[in-house]
Amino acid sequence: MSGDGYLHPVPEPTPDSKPYWDGLRAGKFMVQRCTACGTLRHYPRPLCNECFSFDSEWSTLSGRGIVHSWTVCHHAFLPVFKARLPYIVAIADLEGGVRTNLELSAPAEQEIWIGMPVEIAYRVISDAVTLPVLIKARADA
Amino acid sequence: MSLKERIAVTGIGETAYVRGPGSGKTPIALQLEAALNALNDAGLSPHDIDGLIPFAIGPMVAEDFITNFGIPDLNFSALTPLGGASAVAAVQCAGAAIASGLCRHVLISLGRNGYSGTRVTSRIAQMPQFRVVGEFEVPAGAIAPAQFYAPMARLHMERFGTTSRQLGEIAVTMRRHALLNGNAVMKEPMTLEDHQNSRMISDPLRMFDCSLESDGAACVILSAAEAAKDLRKPPVYVMGTGEGHPESPSAISQRADILALGTRKAARKAFAMAGVSPADIDVAEIYDCFTYIVLRQLEELGFCAQGEGGAFVEAGHIGLGGRLPVNTHGGLLSQAHVGGMNHIVELTRQLRGEGGRAQVKDAEIGLVTGFGDMCDGSVAIMRRG
Numbered sequence: 001m002s003g004d005g006y007l008h009p010v011p012e013p014t015p016d017s018k019p020y021w022d023g024l025r026a027g028k029f030m031v032q033r034c035t036a037c038g039t040l041r042h043y044p045r046p047l048c049n050e051c052f053s054f055d056s057e058w059s060t061l062s063g064r065g066i067v068h069s070w071t072v073c074h075h076a077f078l079p080v081f082k083a084r085l086p087y088i089v090a091i092a093d094l095e096g097g098v099r100t101n102l103e104l105s106a107p108a109e110q111e112i113w114i115g116m117p118v119e120i121a122y123r124v125i126s127d128a129v130t131l132p133v134l135i136k137a138r139a140d141a
Numbered sequence: 142m143s144l145k146e147r148i149a150v151t152g153i154g155e156t157a158y159v160r161g162p163g164s165g166k167t168p169i170a171l172q173l174e175a176a177l178n179a180l181n182d183a184g185l186s187p188h189d190i191d192g193l194i195p196f197a198i199g200p201m202v203a204e205d206f207i208t209n210f211g212i213p214d215l216n217f218s219a220l221t222p223l224g225g226a227s228a229v230a231a232v233q234c235a236g237a238a239i240a241s242g243l244c245r246h247v248l249i250s251l252g253r254n255g256y257s258g259t260r261v262t263s264r265i266a267q268m269p270q271f272r273v274v275g276e277f278e279v280p281a282g283a284i285a286p287a288q289f290y291a292p293m294a295r296l297h298m299e300r301f302g303t304t305s306r307q308l309g310e311i312a313v314t315m316r317r318h319a320l321l322n323g324n325a326v327m328k329e330p331m332t333l334e335d336h337q338n339s340r341m342i343s344d345p346l347r348m349f350d351c352s353l354e355s356d357g358a359a360c361v362i363l364s365a366a367e368a369a370k371d372l373r374k375p376p377v378y379v380m381g382t383g384e385g386h387p388e389s390p391s392a393i394s395q396r397a398d399i400l401a402l403g404t405r406k407a408a409r410k411a412f413a414m415a416g417v418s419p420a421d422i423d424v425a426e427i428y429d430c431f432t433y434i435v436l437r438q439l440e441e442l443g444f445c446a447q448g449e450g451g452a453f454v455e456a457g458h459i460g461l462g463g464r465l466p467v468n469t470h471g472g473l474l475s476q477a478h479v480g481g482m483n484h485i486v487e488l489t490r491q492l493r494g495e496g497g498r499a500q501v502k503d504a505e506i507g508l509v510t511g512f513g514d515m516c517d518g519s520v521a522i523m524r525r526g
Contacts, residue, residue: 009284011276043277043392069299069399071291072344077262077284089283091292091394101274101292101394103281114299131280 154178163257184373224513252358319471381415404518
């Protein structure tokens with residue numbers, strides 16, 4: 001998947017994960033669910049670890065959640081991230097029972113706390129790539 | 142069949158550990174140099190090596206040893222791809238191969254130009270163990286171990302009141318120990334204030350919470366217990382080993398308890414095999430990629446209760462003269478980052494009484510750990526022969 005001039009790392013979807021990335025391009029946060037037993041399969045993967053079924057369907061979550069923990073990154077481990085410093089990466093517990101580890105798009109001096117309400121937003125990188133990011137939950141959400 | 146006391150460390154070898162301007166040698170030449178030092182230490186010839194476990198992340202493969210050593214008929218080769226837990230996991234793998242009769246003398250090896258050559262970010266990008274986070278987390282800007290581990294440290298602080306100064310206590314202690322070692326990259330003392338003033342890398346981890354990038358190699362020879370007695374140095378017997386893989390081993394974020402490490406599982410197996418408890422350990426070489434990872438392993442190994450790692454290190458227990466001297470060589474934080482192979486080398490020295498100015502008095506039983514990738518753990522418990 002080309003970043004079209006976007007120099008940061010971009011995902012390379014596989015047949016297992018393509019629906020997840022397609023969902024993001026459509027503005028939806030989707031998780032894989034085992035058709036046989038209902039167990040969530042996140043991150044996307046071929047096999048259900050409960051019943052060993054390959055079958056799955058995709059369900060859309062609200063994208064709302066709370067901060068589980070976080071870090072403020074002050075060092076660029078790849079040169080391309082230098083211009084973005086400092087930036088926040090947060091693990092979030094989403095409604096529906098899955099976790100994400102994503103950029104929390106907020107000023108670095110923004111007060112962050114465990115339990116802080118957040119929601120998924122969609123950052124369009126190119127025609128091919130939309131990345132999920134977290135933002136502080138909007139009051140009307 | 143138990144692996145208890147079936148093998149012993151019979152040879153250890155290292156190169157000089159350096160940073161700028163770099164070793165000036167290839168990682169293959171570095172590992173051959175360390176291997177020859179280990180063979181000389183054991184009183185073995187390169188042709189005696191009939192088993193090889195090179196470092197899983199390369200670049201040196203078994204073929205390079207066979208070619209350079211002219212090994213006529215190698216019986217066993219394997220990799221233990223557990224990132225920083227690989228070296229100690231290789232001890233267990235060697236034990237299984239030797240105890241089954243496949244081979245008698247296994248060389249385990251690790252070396253690289255981690256300063257002047259390929260740095261950490263490029264190295265891990267090539268590791269299949271990072272494929273999952275590579276797709277789902279790296280695009281968000283979580284790229285390097287510091288950024289994956291920092292949220293664990295943050296949660297530990299929130300949950301247990303652990304402080305950055307307590308992490309600093311670990312860094313300062315490792316530096317104090319490194320200054321006693323003639324082969325350490327860091328040569329200047331560090332104070333707690335130096336730690337607190339070091340720049341933030343990935344909050345709450347500061348620069349002095351992070352291990353070094355350095356050039357060098359270390360090798361260890363493991364031999365069948367019955368073959369170990371007649372070699373040059375007293376054998377150091379491997380009493381117990383274990384490896385442990387955490388839930389969701391490909392992504393920390395997907396683990397029910399993000400503080401959990403594979404170390405707890407590895408420790409349970411290693412202590413059970415050895416038939417000893419944490420109170421029996423005289424000295425510990427604990428994989429210290431980050432200060433926080435030392436603190437958490439102390440808890441998971443059972444040296445203190447969950448959440449009490451901060452108080453444990455603050456009480457001075459991990460320094461020489463303390464209850465549990467840790468990383469008597471200075472560790473990855475202040476000696477050099479040799480993937481923890483230097484930890485096995487140092488534990489062997491301690492249990493032979495070759496620890497020099499950092500020798501723990503009357504050390505009889507010691508423990509060494511590895512820690513890798515998304516929190517794989519490996520543990521080995523050894524005793525003086």
